[in-house]
Amino acid sequence: xxxxxxxxxxxxxxxxxxxxxxxxxxxxxxxxxxxxxxxxxxxxxxxxxxxxxxxxxxxxxxxxxxxxxxxxxxxxxxxxxxxxxxxxxxxxxxxxxxxxxxxxxxxxxxxxxxxxxxxxxxxxxxxxxxxxxxxxxxxxxxxxxxxxxxxxxxxxxxxxxxxxxxxxxxxxxxxxxxxxxxxxxxxxxxxxxxxxxxxxxxxxxxxxxxxxxxxxxxxxxxxxxxxxxxxxxxxxxxxxxxxxxxxxxxxxxxxxxxxxxxxxxxxxxxxxxxxxxxxxxxxxxxxxxxxxxxxxxxxxxxxxxxxxxxxxxxxxxxxxxxxxxxxxxxxxxxxxxxxxxxxxxxxxxxxxxxxxxxxxxxxxxxxxxxxxxxxxxxxxxxxxxxxxxxxxxxxxxxxxxxxxxxxxxxxxxxxxxxxxxxxxxxxxxxxxxxxxxxxxxxxxxxxxxx
Amino acid sequence: xxxxxxxxxxxxxxxxxxxxxxxxxxxxxxxxxxxxxxxxxxxxxxxxxxxxxxxxxxxxxxxxxxxxxxxxxxxxxxxxxxxxxxxxxxxxxxxxxxxxxxxxxxxxxxxxxxxxxxxxxxxxxxxxxxxxxxxxxxxxxxxxxxxxxxxxxxxxxxxxxxxxxxxxxxxxxxxxxxxxxxxxxxxxxxxxxxxxxxxxxxxxxxxxxxxxxxxxxxxxxxxxxxxxxxxxxxxxxxxxxxxxxxxxxxxxxxx
Ligand SMILES: Nc1ncnc2c1ncn2[C@@H]1O[C@H](COP(=O)(O)OP(=O)(O)OP(=O)(O)O)[C@@H](O)[C@H]1O
Ligand SMILES: [Mg+2]
Numbered sequence: 001x002x003x004x005x006x007x008x009x010x011x012x013x014x015x016x017x018x019x020x021x022x023x024x025x026x027x028x029x030x031x032x033x034x035x036x037x038x039x040x041x042x043x044x045x046x047x048x049x050x051x052x053x054x055x056x057x058x059x060x061x062x063x064x065x066x067x068x069x070x071x072x073x074x075x076x077x078x079x080x081x082x083x084x085x086x087x088x089x090x091x092x093x094x095x096x097x098x099x100x101x102x103x104x105x106x107x108x109x110x111x112x113x114x115x116x117x118x119x120x121x122x123x124x125x126x127x128x129x130x131x132x133x134x135x136x137x138x139x140x141x142x143x144x145x146x147x148x149x150x151x152x153x154x155x156x157x158x159x160x161x162x163x164x165x166x167x168x169x170x171x172x173x174x175x176x177x178x179x180x181x182x183x184x185x186x187x188x189x190x191x192x193x194x195x196x197x198x199x200x201x202x203x204x205x206x207x208x209x210x211x212x213x214x215x216x217x218x219x220x221x222x223x224x225x226x227x228x229x230x231x232x233x234x235x236x237x238x239x240x241x242x243x244x245x246x247x248x249x250x251x252x253x254x255x256x257x258x259x260x261x262x263x264x265x266x267x268x269x270x271x272x273x274x275x276x277x278x279x280x281x282x283x284x285x286x287x288x289x290x291x292x293x294x295x296x297x298x299x300x301x302x303x304x305x306x307x308x309x310x311x312x313x314x315x316x317x318x319x320x321x322x323x324x325x326x327x328x329x330x331x332x333x334x335x336x337x338x339x340x341x342x343x344x345x346x347x348x349x350x351x352x353x354x355x356x357x358x359x360x361x362x363x364x365x366x367x368x369x370x371x372x373x374x375x376x377x378x379x380x381x382x383x384x385x386x387x388x389x390x391x392x393x394x395x396x397x398x399x400x401x402x403x404x405x406x407x408x409x410x411x412x413x414x415x416x417x418x419x420x421x422x423x424x425x426x427x428x429x430x431x432x433x434x435x436x437x438x439x440x441x442x443x444x445x446x447x448x449x450x
Numbered sequence: 451x452x453x454x455x456x457x458x459x460x461x462x463x464x465x466x467x468x469x470x471x472x473x474x475x476x477x478x479x480x481x482x483x484x485x486x487x488x489x490x491x492x493x494x495x496x497x498x499x500x501x502x503x504x505x506x507x508x509x510x511x512x513x514x515x516x517x518x519x520x521x522x523x524x525x526x527x528x529x530x531x532x533x534x535x536x537x538x539x540x541x542x543x544x545x546x547x548x549x550x551x552x553x554x555x556x557x558x559x560x561x562x563x564x565x566x567x568x569x570x571x572x573x574x575x576x577x578x579x580x581x582x583x584x585x586x587x588x589x590x591x592x593x594x595x596x597x598x599x600x601x602x603x604x605x606x607x608x609x610x611x612x613x614x615x616x617x618x619x620x621x622x623x624x625x626x627x628x629x630x631x632x633x634x635x636x637x638x639x640x641x642x643x644x645x646x647x648x649x650x651x652x653x654x655x656x657x658x659x660x661x662x663x664x665x666x667x668x669x670x671x672x673x674x675x676x677x678x679x680x681x682x683x684x685x686x687x688x689x690x691x692x693x694x695x696x697x698x699x700x701x702x703x704x705x
Pocket of ligand 1: 461469487488489490491492493494495496505538
């Protein structure tokens with residue numbers, strides 16, 4: 001590679017794409033058109049690298065990705081025992097497992113709950129279930145975002161979840177995207193489509209894990225439709241191995257009087273981006289986006305969080321917390337747009353960070369763009385170190401410095417951990433946090449307010 | 451027995467910042483000592499230095515506990531030796547539950563002394579008892595440690611920790627400030643009930659009224675980082691009446 005002619009990132013994927021198109025020549029025409037359009041968008045955009053980056057990628061160094069090669073690899077196998085330990089698991093959940101991009105009948109655990117249609121996206125496409133044709137790629141297809149386009153160009157299988165009108169599901173629906181260790185440097189395009197009918201209520205958990213130790217590239221795209229008066233409680237657990245890349249797109253459309261809450265637990269991958277956008281598209285739509293991110297080593301974690309208030313009388317809240325150590329880097333880019341007609345909107349944004357080392361870096365950019373005049377809005381971001389007074393307080397009670405710091409870090413995370421309500425999920429994120437704290441501390445070199 | 455010998459302390463990393471300018475003090479087992487003094491005279495600094503806060507540099511002198519110097523010990527090690535500091539301004543600690551934290555504190559003390567840890571059941575019983583004794587709303591201690599507590603509630607929480615940890619040397623830094631009459635009585639009763647031949651107290655206060663409830667054995671007046679007068683309980687009454695003027699002019703302090 002020379003500086004004069006950087007490889008166009010598109011080339012890396014084009015052979016793959018060509019064979020993908022041949023393999024999937026029997027797909028419905030509308031789907032082929034979706035792929036084709038996405039591919040041309042991606043070809044036009046290319047991967048955002050340092051040179052071709054836009055404002056959106058200003059804080060994120062994607063060179064490691066540009067330097068790597070990934071292939072749309074063969075499908076491997078994963079055992080149920082592995083599934084139960086690598087991510088949250090509860091036999092009572094309706095669980096959809098997607099291995100290397102393909103729905104797995106063996107690992108999925110579906111209870112035939114009334115009003116729930118959950119399973120393979122490819123099957124839903126083939127059967128023309130519900131509104132698949134009009135919904136797929138409709139929320140996450142319009143924008144010019146390279147990873148979304150790339151992922152959509154390869155759209156095939158994944159998970160489909162539909163909740164019938166008026167259905168109140170008692171147990172969470174859990175969608176797990178797992179990559180096996182069958183291939184090195186796999187590229188995968190996890191896809192999830194959620195159609196929550198009018199007046200329905202669902203708890204939806206999304207988990208990303210990999211069993212491979214090699215670098216994996218994942219560009220998941222999730223689209224969720226929350227029908228009139230529905231309630232969707234969404235969780236996202238992102239914990240791939242630390243050499244992987246994760247560029248996730250989540251798009252949510254909310255109808256009137258809907259409640260959408262999303263809580264993310266982002267701790268994995270070498271470079272990870274969690275891009276979530278909610279569109280409040282009818283009066284009385286409320287959304288709350290929460291998240292906890294923890295980074296160490298040379299990890300990068302980006303939270304790209306945005307909400308558009310398109311109609312009046314909606315409320316939105318964004319509240320994230322980050323714990324950073326080592327030479328890691330995190331970005332919180334929170335954006336709320338209140339359009340002209342969206343009077344009586346209420347929007348809050350908050351991002352609090354705990355920096356445990358001098359080498360760790362946070363770029364927190366909460367921003368409000370308000371075009372309506374009757375709006376209540378507040379935003380703020382902080383980055384602080386472990387507080388000396390607090391540390392001394394704990395030590396004076398007989399707790400040694402390391403343990404005291406661990407207590408403080410855990411205390412900082414606690415508020416977010418408590419947002420993970422399903423017990424099996426809560427236990428899992430607590431366990432991962434407790435395992436992570438000593439690693440964060442080992443790379444910590446600051447105490448007190450520097 | 452605690453012995454403070456010619457103790458000089460300054461703020462770490464700040465030149466010419468000496469705050470304690472030569473303190474001598476001896477606290478025998480079973481005694482209650484009161485320290486009074488104007489704002490900024492160094493009372494909290496002394497309390498912090500005794501407890502081993504790392505922001506201060508001891509440039510001269512020594513502190514010994516039962517004959518052994520503790521200058522090089524960390525705060526947690528001092529706590530394990532039986533020392534305790536009730537803070538003038540207790541820190542707010544989000545996400546840390548008082549129950550859990552106190553259990554951790556008690557366990558680490560037991561561990562350091564090679565003793566058995568208290569069972570969860572016994573600890574819960576003790577905790578509930580003490581919560582009632584210090585008059586804290588039980589719902590409050592289910593939340594985060596000190597977070598959103600009122601000034602008085604924080605002080606009661608310090609008493610709760612004191613009573614659970616049962617130290618042999620307790621330093622109370624203005625635990626009586628900002629308390630209502632009932633709370634003041636609770637603090638006094640707590641101290642009085644814990645008074646024993648094996649336990650000593652250093653009580654920093656601005657007010658004679660606390661000393662109406664807790665009769666000190668010795669009263670010290672600290673001015674500009676030095677103890678300028680030591681006497682019996684009557685000294686507190688004198689200060690209450692006359693203030694610190696006489697001592698201020700004597701030390702030339704411009705507080
Ligand atoms: N960490 C520090 N950094 C800088 N100055 C300090 C520090 N700690 C104490 N001081 C200064 O030392 C002096 C004594 O403070 P200290 O808190 O010990 O007073 P005090 O006697 O407890 O006062 P009060 O009655 O108001 O509680 C003050 O001038 C204070 O500003
Ligand atoms: Mg003080």
